[in-house]
Amino acid sequence: xxxxxxxxxxxxxxxxxxxxxxxxxxxxxxxxxxxxxxxxxxxxxxxxxxxxxxxxxxxxxxxxxxxxxxxxxxxxxxxxxxxxxxxxxxxxxxxxxxxxxxxxxxxxxxxxxxxxxxxxxxxxxxxxxxxxxxxxxxxxxxxxxxxxxxxxxxxxxxxxxxxxxxxxxxxxxxxxxxxxxxxxxxxxxxxxxxxxxxxxxxxxxxxxxxxxxxxxxxxxxxxxxxxxxxxxxxxxxxxxxxxxxxxxxxxxxxxxxxxxxxxxxxxxxxxxxxxxxxxxxxxxxxxxxxxxxxxxxxxxxx
Numbered sequence: 644x645x646x647x648x649x650x651x652x653x654x655x656x657x658x659x660x661x662x663x664x665x666x667x668x669x670x671x672x673x674x675x676x677x678x679x680x681x682x683x684x685x686x687x688x689x690x691x692x693x694x695x696x697x698x699x700x701x702x703x704x705x706x707x708x709x710x711x712x713x714x715x716x717x718x719x720x721x722x723x724x725x726x727x728x729x730x731x732x733x734x735x736x737x738x739x740x741x742x743x744x745x746x747x748x749x750x751x752x753x754x755x756x757x758x759x760x761x762x763x764x765x766x767x768x769x770x771x772x773x774x775x776x777x778x779x780x781x782x783x784x785x786x787x788x789x790x791x792x793x794x795x796x797x798x799x800x801x802x803x804x805x806x807x808x809x810x811x812x813x814x815x816x817x818x819x820x821x822x823x824x825x826x827x828x829x830x831x832x833x834x835x836x837x838x839x840x841x842x843x844x845x846x847x848x849x850x851x852x853x854x855x856x857x858x859x860x861x862x863x864x865x866x867x868x869x870x871x872x873x874x875x876x877x878x879x880x881x882x883x884x885x886x887x888x889x890x891x892x893x894x895x896x897x898x899x900x901x902x903x904x905x906x907x908x909x910x911x912x913x914x915x916x917x918x919x920x921x922x923x924x925x926x927x928x929x930x931x932x933x934x935x936x937x938x939x940x941x942x943x944x945x
Contacts, residue, residue, distance in 0.1 A: 644902065644937045646871075646930070647915045648682050648923050649726065650675065651693035655920075656700075675703040676711035679723075682920065683715070686927075689722035689762060691915045694752040695730045704755045713758055724868060724913055725756050726765045733770035734800035735793040745770075746800050746807075753808045762913065763816045763867045765839045766804075768797040768830060774821035778882075794826045801834055813837050816867040819858065821882075824850040828861050837867035842896055843887030843917070846874035855897065859904050869905070869914045871926070888917055891926035899933040906937065 655678055657666055679690045692712075696703040715721045732745040753764060773793040779786065797817075805812055816837035817827055821844070831838050840862045845855055853861070873894030877883035891898050905914075916923035931938050 644906070645689065645722075645911075645913050646687060646923075646927060646938070647689040647691055647722075647724065647913045648685075648687040648920065649691045649693055649915060649917050650678050650682065651695065651726075651917075652678070652682075652919055655681075656696070670700055671702075673700055673703070674711075675700070675708050676715060679712060679721070680715055683719065683721050685920060685924065687916070687923065688720075689724050689913045689915070691724045691726050691765070691913075692756065692759075692761075693726050694728040694749075695726075697728060697752060698730055704752060706755075709755060709758055716759060722913075723756070723759045723761045724763050724765065724915065725752065725759075725761045727752055727767075729767040729770060732767075733772050734766075734804075735769040735773050735797035737792055737796055742796055742800055746803050749800075749804055750807050753804070753810060757808070757810075761814075763814055763837060763839075764810065765816050765818055765868060765870075766801070767820050768801060768817040768827065769793050769820065769822045777822055790823060790826060793822070794830055797830060798834065801830075801836070805834075813865075813867070816865075818870065819844050819850045819862070821849040824853050824858060824861060828865075831865050836865065838862040838865045839868045839870060840866060841870040841872075841917075842901065843870070843872040843874040843889070843894075846876050846895055847883035847887045848877040848879045849882055849887075852879050855901065856904065859901065863908050863910070866910060867912050869910075869912070870917045871914045872917050873926075890918060890922040891929040898929055902930070902934045902937055 682690055727749050732748055733741055734745045736742050776789050812835045816839040817831055818839040819841045844850055845858045872887060873889040873891050873896045874883055874887035876895040916926055
């Protein structure tokens with residue numbers, strides 16, 4: 644199996660102990676390609692590039708940075724995935740001007756990274772506004788109707804994104820986030836998209852009343868990527884906000900059971916740790932202890 648990691652590393656983006664002025668100088672010179680190279684040197688491949696870095700670090704996707712990232716790819720065979728922006732983006736909102744602006748932001752990152760030939764683009768098809776309505780105490784019929792409106796907005800945005808970028812629909816994976824899993828899966832079926840299973844989100848209760856293995860079974864026919872992190876098992880009535888994105892072995896994820904299920908299904912896509920480097924390395928040790936046959940050569944891949 645292939646274990647990767649995100650470039651959205653808190654300590655790398657804003658190291659602790661710096662003054663405000665030092666932080667400003669640091670982020671102005673942060674090298675996205677150098678960061679990817681350091682993560683690859685720790686044994687992780689693919690590297691998931693964080694589209695949200697463009698919010699405060701626009702040079703992270705500048706042409707010269709993309710060129711250096713491409714050099715890493717050609718020199719070392721490093722693979723990439725791209726997590727499209729989610730901060731300030733709401734591709735599912737019924738408010739058309741906001742939806743159109745969101746699509747432009749997503750299209751921009753896709754077009755900038757096309758030269759890297761990412762394996763998959765991961766998208767939050769719905770955003771914070773949809774999640775807010777999902778959490779509201781509303782009559783079931785009314786909430787269902789409202790969530791379907793957000794699903795329809797996402798459908799329009801994704802169709803436009805695919806049309807404007809030329810990306811094959813199966814290279815776009817919509818993630819299991821704070822939105823009903825059945826509506827997410829239906830959207831993927833309708834537009835022939837892939838899915839990204841986020842283990843921590845499911846455990847935290849964000850995707851509805853569904854357990855992990857049931858979510859795996861829903862996603863497997865279209866599964867292109869797994870976001871791998873732990874969380875306590877929570878319910879959709881009391882979701883575990885802030886309790887996900889923990890190292891493996893510190894929550895309720897059945898790591899061995901999940902990996903066995905993926906292996907039995909012949910899953911060959913990336914498993915991306917949405918963790919800090921230290922947490923990801925500790926999580927790899929959990930994988931090695933529980934399923935050593937799935938990790939080879941001391942690297943994060945087999």
